[in-house]
Amino acid sequence: MTLTAAPETTSAYDLGSARALACRECRHEIPLAAEFACPRCFGPLEVAYEFPTVTRASIEAGPKSIWRYKDLLPVPSTVEQHANTEPGLTRLIEADNLARALGVRKIWIKDDTGNPTHSFKDRVVAVALAAARELGFSVLCCPSTGNLANAVAAAAARAGWDSVVLIPSSLEQAKIVTTAVYGGTLLAVDGNYDDVNRLATELAAEHEDWAFVNVNVRPYYAEGSKTLGYEVAEQLGWRLPQQVVVPVASGSQLTKIDKGFTELGTLGLVEPTPYTVFGAQATGCSPVARAFEAGHDVIQPQKPDTIARSLAIGNPADGPYVLDSVRRTGGSVGHVSDSEVVAGIRLLARTEGVFAETAGGVTIATTKKLLEAGALDPDAETVLMITGDGLKTLDAVSGEVGPTATVPSTSAAVREALANRG
Amino acid sequence: MTLTAAPETTSAYDLGSARALACRECRHEIPLAAEFACPRCFGPLEVAYEFPTVTRASIEAGPKSIWRYKDLLPVPSTVEQHANTEPGLTRLIEADNLARALGVRKIWIKDDTGNPTHSFKDRVVAVALAAARELGFSVLCCPSTGNLANAVAAAAARAGWDSVVLIPSSLEQAKIVTTAVYGGTLLAVDGNYDDVNRLATELAAEHEDWAFVNVNVRPYYAEGSKTLGYEVAEQLGWRLPQQVVVPVASGSQLTKIDKGFTELGTLGLVEPTPYTVFGAQATGCSPVARAFEAGHDVIQPQKPDTIARSLAIGNPADGPYVLDSVRRTGGSVGHVSDSEVVAGIRLLARTEGVFAETAGGVTIATTKKLLEAGALDPDAETVLMITGDGLKTLDAVSGEVGPTATVPSTSAAVREALANRG
Numbered sequence: 001m002t003l004t005a006a007p008e009t010t011s012a013y014d015l016g017s018a019r020a021l022a023c024r025e026c027r028h029e030i031p032l033a034a035e036f037a038c039p040r041c042f043g044p045l046e047v048a049y050e051f052p053t054v055t056r057a058s059i060e061a062g063p064k065s066i067w068r069y070k071d072l073l074p075v076p077s078t079v080e081q082h083a084n085t086e087p088g089l090t091r092l093i094e095a096d097n098l099a100r101a102l103g104v105r106k107i108w109i110k111d112d113t114g115n116p117t118h119s120f121k122d123r124v125v126a127v128a129l130a131a132a133r134e135l136g137f138s139v140l141c142c143p144s145t146g147n148l149a150n151a152v153a154a155a156a157a158r159a160g161w162d163s164v165v166l167i168p169s170s171l172e173q174a175k176i177v178t179t180a181v182y183g184g185t186l187l188a189v190d191g192n193y194d195d196v197n198r199l200a201t202e203l204a205a206e207h208e209d210w211a212f213v214n215v216n217v218r219p220y221y222a223e224g225s226k227t228l229g230y231e232v233a234e235q236l237g238w239r240l241p242q243q244v245v246v247p248v249a250s251g252s253q254l255t256k257i258d259k260g261f262t263e264l265g266t267l268g269l270v271e272p273t274p275y276t277v278f279g280a281q282a283t284g285c286s287p288v289a290r291a292f293e294a295g296h297d298v299i300q301p302q303k304p305d306t307i308a309r310s311l312a313i314g315n316p317a318d319g320p321y322v323l324d325s326v327r328r329t330g331g332s333v334g335h336v337s338d339s340e341v342v343a344g345i346r347l348l349a350r351t352e353g354v355f356a357e358t359a360g361g362v363t364i365a366t367t368k369k370l371l372e373a374g375a376l377d378p379d380a381e382t383v384l385m386i387t388g389d390g391l392k393t394l395d396a397v398s399g400e401v402g403p404t405a406t407v408p409s410t411s412a413a414v415r416e417a418l419a420n421r422g
Numbered sequence: 423m424t425l426t427a428a429p430e431t432t433s434a435y436d437l438g439s440a441r442a443l444a445c446r447e448c449r450h451e452i453p454l455a456a457e458f459a460c461p462r463c464f465g466p467l468e469v470a471y472e473f474p475t476v477t478r479a480s481i482e483a484g485p486k487s488i489w490r491y492k493d494l495l496p497v498p499s500t501v502e503q504h505a506n507t508e509p510g511l512t513r514l515i516e517a518d519n520l521a522r523a524l525g526v527r528k529i530w531i532k533d534d535t536g537n538p539t540h541s542f543k544d545r546v547v548a549v550a551l552a553a554a555r556e557l558g559f560s561v562l563c564c565p566s567t568g569n570l571a572n573a574v575a576a577a578a579a580r581a582g583w584d585s586v587v588l589i590p591s592s593l594e595q596a597k598i599v600t601t602a603v604y605g606g607t608l609l610a611v612d613g614n615y616d617d618v619n620r621l622a623t624e625l626a627a628e629h630e631d632w633a634f635v636n637v638n639v640r641p642y643y644a645e646g647s648k649t650l651g652y653e654v655a656e657q658l659g660w661r662l663p664q665q666v667v668v669p670v671a672s673g674s675q676l677t678k679i680d681k682g683f684t685e686l687g688t689l690g691l692v693e694p695t696p697y698t699v700f701g702a703q704a705t706g707c708s709p710v711a712r713a714f715e716a717g718h719d720v721i722q723p724q725k726p727d728t729i730a731r732s733l734a735i736g737n738p739a740d741g742p743y744v745l746d747s748v749r750r751t752g753g754s755v756g757h758v759s760d761s762e763v764v765a766g767i768r769l770l771a772r773t774e775g776v777f778a779e780t781a782g783g784v785t786i787a788t789t790k791k792l793l794e795a796g797a798l799d800p801d802a803e804t805v806l807m808i809t810g811d812g813l814k815t816l817d818a819v820s821g822e823v824g825p826t827a828t829v830p831s832t833s834a835a836v837r838e839a840l841a842n843r844g
Contacts, residue, residue, distance in 0.1 A: 113538075157774065158774050169828050178777070182775060187826060187828075198831070203836060349579065351579065353576035390603065391813040398595055401598075405609055408612050418607065
C-alpha cells in the first residue's frame with residue numbers, strides 16, 4: 001500500500017484535517033481511532049492528513065497559542081472553544097551573546113519555559129486532550145516523574161476532567177507537589193519507572209474512558225511537537241532555519257519538528273530551503289547518539305544514569321526515526337557528560353538570561369561539542385530548543401552557584417568585595 | 423503649578439513620549455532624570471507624558487511583548503532593538519471553573535507566570551533597564567529576596583550588563599540559586615531586609631553608573647506595570663473590565679494598572695467605561711487594608727509576618743495612592759490569613775490549572791472574601807492578577823498536598839484505590 005492510494009474519510013470523528021492513522025513502517029492505514037500500533041506489522045502509527053488551504057494570513061489571524069495552527073493538527077475545528085491551557089507561541093530570542101561565546105554567526109533560542117507549566121509538554125498534552133475528547137475519553141492519564149505529570153494534571157484541571165497520574169513512590173516531595181497541587185488523582189506506585197510504565201499500559205487497556213496521553217492516544221499527542229517547528233518558522237518571518245538542535249528523550253520531538261518544517265514547505269508557507277537537524281543527549285542516556293556514532297539503524301537500550309532526568313529514556317521509541325531525520329538532513333546526534341550539562345545551563349543563563357532545566361543544558365553543551373567537532377556549521381543560522389525550566393531542576397546547579405561574596409551591611413564592604421571580584 | 427502649563431521638552435534623553443517627572447503630591451515638574459523624590463516637597467516623582475497618536479492597529483502590529491506599548495512607556499523608540507527579555511503579552515484566560523466555584527458571573531485570570539523569569543517583575547525591570555541605558559547607567563541593581571532579584575539578574579545577563587543584586591545572607595540556598603545562576607554580582611549582606619534596603623539607597627548615591635531599579639530609576643520602573651492594564655484591555659477586545667483585583671506590596675502595581683486603564687480611555691483606545699479596583703493583602707502584612715478599613719489616609723507601618731513574602735512590605739511607598747485608586751473607583755482592600763492564602767493557591771490550581779505563588783493565593787482568597795462581604799459584585803466581569811509562580815514558593819503548599827494513594831504496581835490495586843477515593 002502506498003500513500004498515493006485515494007484517501008478515504010471513514011472517520012466519524014472531527015479531528016480537523018487528520019484523515020487516518022498510517023503505519024510508519026508498512027504505511028498501512030486505519031481509520032482515526034485510539035490506536036498506537038499497526039494491526040498488520042505492529043509498527044508505530046502516525047497521523048496522516050489531508051490539509052486544507054492554509055495561508056500565512058489565516059495563521060497570523062488565529063489565536064496567540066498553538067491553536068493558530070489547528071488546521072495542521074489532529075484536533076476538532078472548535079478546539080479553542082473548550083477550556084485549555086493555551087500553550088505555545090513562546091519566545092524565539094536572538095541569542096547574540098551565546099553566539100559570540102560559542103563562535104557561531106547567529107543563534108536563536110526557542111524558549112519553551114514560557115508555557116503554562118513551563119515545558120513543551122503543555123503543547124503535546126493540549127493536543128492529546130483535544131483529540132481524546134473527540135475520541136470519547138473523559139479521564140486524562142500518564143505515567144511520569146516530572147514535566148509530563150505537571151502538564152497532564154494542569155490541563156485536566158483546566159478542562160474540568162479528572163486526571164490519573166502515576167509516579168514512582170520514591171519521587172521527592174518537591175516533585176510530587178508540583179503535580180498534586182492541581183488536585184487530580186495522583187497515584188504513587190511502589191516500583192521503579194519501568195514498573196509504572198507497564199502499569200500504565202495495563203490500565204489503558206482496562207479503562208475505556210482513560211486516555212493515557214503517551215500510550216493509547218500517542219499518535220495525536222506526538223503531533224503537538226510539530227508546533228515548535230511551525231512557530232520557529234513563523235517567528236523567523238516565515239522561513240526555515242539552516243540548523244536546529246533538539247534534545248532527544250523518546251525522540252518524538254525531534255522527528256516532529258522535522259515533520260513540521262517539511263509540511264510548511266510542502267504547503268507553500270515557507271520556501272522549502274534545506275535544513276539540518278541535530279540531536280542532543282546526555283552521555284548517561286545516549287542510546288541514539290551511540291547508534292548514530294556506530295552507524296547502526298537499531299537502538300541498543302541503555303540503563304539511564306544522568307542528571308538530565310527528563311531525557312532519561314533508555315529505550316526511545318522514536319530513536320530509529322531520529323536517526324532517519326538526522327541522516328537525511330546531514331546532521332548528527334551528540335552527547336555530553338553531566339558536568340557539561342551543568343556548564344551548559346550556566347552558559348545559557350549567563351549569556352541570555354534564560355534558566356533552563358537539565359535538558360536545556362544538554363542542548364547547549366551538545367551544540368558546543370558538535371561545533372568543536374565540526375559537525376555543526378558555525379556560519380549557519382542555528383535554532384536551539386530549550387524545552388523545560390530550570391526551576392524544576394534546581395538540584396543540578398545548587399552546588400555550583402552562589403553569592404559572589406558575603407559582606408557586612410556597609411557600602412565600604414561592598415566596594416571592597418567588588419574590588420576583589422577580579 | 424498645574425498640568426495645563428505648557429509642557430516644555432527640556433530633556434536631552436530619548437525616552438519616547440515621556441516629557442518630564444511630575445511630583446504626585448505638589449505636581450511640580452522637573453526634566454527627565456534619574457530622580458525619584460520631588461526637590462520641592464520630597465513627594466514621589468512619576469513620569470508625565472505627551473502621548474503621540476496611538477491606534478489599536480499600530481499596537482497590534484507591534485512586537486509580541488510589552489514593547490507593542492512602547493509609545494506609552496518612558497523608553498527610547500528603538501527599545502526593542504536592544505537585547506532584552508521580551509516580557510509581557512502573557513495569557514488572559516477565561517476562568518469559568520473558578521467563577522463557578524466562587525459564584526461569579528465571569529472571571530478572567532491574567533497569568534503573568536508566563537514571563538521570562540515567571541513574575542510580573544520582568545515587565546518593570548525591562549522598562550527600568552531601557553530607561554537606565556538612556557540615562558547613562560551601565561549596571562543594573564536591586565535589593566531583593568525573590569522575584570525582583572531573578573528578573574534583574576536575568577535582564578542584565580541578556581543585555582550584557584553587569585548586575586549587582588543585594589540579598590540578606592540568611593536567604594535559603596534554593597532562592598539564592600535562581601539569581602546566582604545568571605552570573606552577575608550577587609552580594610549576601612549580613613543583616614535583615616531593611617538593612618539591605620538601606621544599603622541599596624546608600625550605594626545608589628555613591629555609584630553614578632548603578633541603576634537600582636526600585637530606587638534611583640523607580641519612576642521609570644514603576645511604569646512597566648501599566649502594561650498589565652494595557653494587555654488586559656487589548657486581550658478583552660479593547661475594552662475595560664468592570665472589576666480588577668490586584669495584590670498589594672508597595673502598591674505600585676495597583677496604581678499603575680489603574681493609570682493604564684485611564685490612559686487607554688483618554689487616548690480613545692477603549693471606551694472609558696467605569697471600573698472598580700480592589701487590593702489584596704495578607705493579614706500578616708496588611709497595612710493598606712487596615713488603613714482602608716479604618717478610613718485613614720495615612721498608612722501605619724506593620725512588621726510583616728506572612729508566607730506571602732513577595733508582598734511583605736510593611737511600609738508600602740504607594741499605599742496612600744492605592745487608597746486613592748480604590749476609593750475613587752468604589753473598590754476596597756481586603757486581607758486574608760496564611761491558611762486562606764494556601765487554600766487560594768489550591769483553588770486556582772484545581773480549577774484552572776494555574777499554579778501561583780503565595781501572592782496569587784492572596785489574590786484568589788481576597789476575591790472570595792470580598793465577594794462574601796458584598797464588596798465585589800458577583801455579576802460584574804472581574805479580572806484577577808496572578809503575578810508570580812508557584813514553583814518559587816513550593817514550601818507554602820508542600821505540607822498540604824500529596825499523592826491520593828500509594829499503591830502496589832498492579833491494576834487491581836489501582837482500581838481499589840480509586841474506589842476508595844470516595
